[in-house]
Amino acid sequence: MIRNRNNSWIQNALTWLRLLFVLLVPEVVNCFRPYSSYRFAPNGVCISPKHFVDVNDSANTFVMRSVPGEGDCMFLAVALATLTSMGLGGNDTLLRAISRETRDVVATVLELPSGHLVIEGKRLVTTQALLRSAAKGEGLSTEEYLTQLRKEGIEGGLYGGGPELTVLANVLRRPISIYEIDSDGIQQAGEQGKEKDVAFVRRMGVFGKNVFQDPLEALPESAILSHPWVTNGAYSWHLHILVVDTSRGEKHACVLLPQKL
Template identity: 55%
Template sequence: MTRPTTSHNHTVWRSAWRRHSILLFVLVSCLSDESNGLSSPQPSPRRTTPAEALSFEQFQFEANGVCIQPTYFLEELDNDNSAEGEAKLTRTFTMRNVPGTGDCMFQAVVLASLTSMGLGGNDVLLRAISRETRAVVAQILQSPDGNLNIDGNRIVPARDLLVSAARQEGLSPQDYLSKLQLEGREGGLYGGGPELTVLSNVLRRPISIYELKPGQSSLVLLSEEDNTSSCQVQCQGVFGDRFADPCETIPDSAVLSGLQPGAYSWHLHILVLDVASTGEKHACVLLPQDTPSTSSTTANGREVAP
């Protein structure tokens, strides 16, 4: 598993999801073409044939990056206690995009964090904070002492994580740190497993990575009147799953009850989408809209070509 190569304005995804040992674990590399940024509305998506899988180009966005087609992204949750034939628990998300300039994973984490505090973020702000985020990650990785949590009770020395990541790139640790602090458009490294591990520790928050559920070639129409639709997503892995929301220990927390759905989520959710026209991938932000329920919004919908 290697990181992508880059040629100024575009980058190529070459990684997949799998479990490794404490040092060689899930690695995510998120790269996308600058033309896929969401500062401007996207063109109307093309129709697909049944054999084609859903991809980034087939989605429609508002000028602010809010995805309007599909309107909702649904995750079916495992419910070991449910009886046979009982409806599965479903979590509903909306989605916001970030510019595709090679920093999409960093910017997606930044936007998810801002949104969780009830704040917004324009492209200029996201770019500025993602630059600083790169510097913070590099500072943590070069720490001579100290450990980082991977997941559960598994920890790894920060220095060992840096050495392992640099070795996989064929770089020295110092060169790795230097490239990490460059923006994507400058040929810098892109957000992968080591960086997401550090970010989950710095933020003290779990970060889940999602992909579209395989086998989907069309959206599910929920309402013709409202022109709403949905598709399904699957969680591929969680970084820092031990970090719990401190507000959950506060009875009747004003933070949890005082913000609109989707405006607060201690747990950050990132969706990685295929860009079929280029073979690349792009990261976006998933915003939870409710608590998991058994009333699946796909139950009464019908499939439509996006």
């Protein structure tokens, strides 16, 4: 059977997933520029700092757009990134509606009695193994976990984390990268006197890595990919989510939109 033959893969995948989930909720570090000091335009786009740069690849430059909090920010951020990737916008009312439906979709997938999900490359995990691991991490039964997952954040629903992002990458068939503010990059920006304009981010992991690739990348001179007039984040197959510290023990998910320079 495939499940028995790939059991070691599944265990490795679950270990990787738990590690990444921990990365989403680490201890708060001393940041040079806390999130509370960021300034935003009325549409939620961060205007100070204006640019977010991948510390490992300066060619990856983003603008950041925030979403409402209240415990649904991960689902809202993925919804906004997806809409923007199709050249569409989304107001808070629409995003909340999508977030509610997204919660239900993720719960429905997790409660499937059989089937595999891709984490990255050839690393697979069964829906039931992922559900049991996620529930154990929260100290809940699988039934309690699914009930809490379907609730909105304002009702005490679960925050989105590694298990939910795994499902979403598979449902959307898109890679989803998770970033955090890089403490070394923050110091570097401060030394350069650019702390008001630049924040450096570090990619912590990718759900669906090397699996869900953009089909247009193989198209010669794609009309979508080859023109610089495309707005920030529009038509980006890859979704990018930034997780920031808002206070001790509290996290908030935002959207990173690839910038056309």
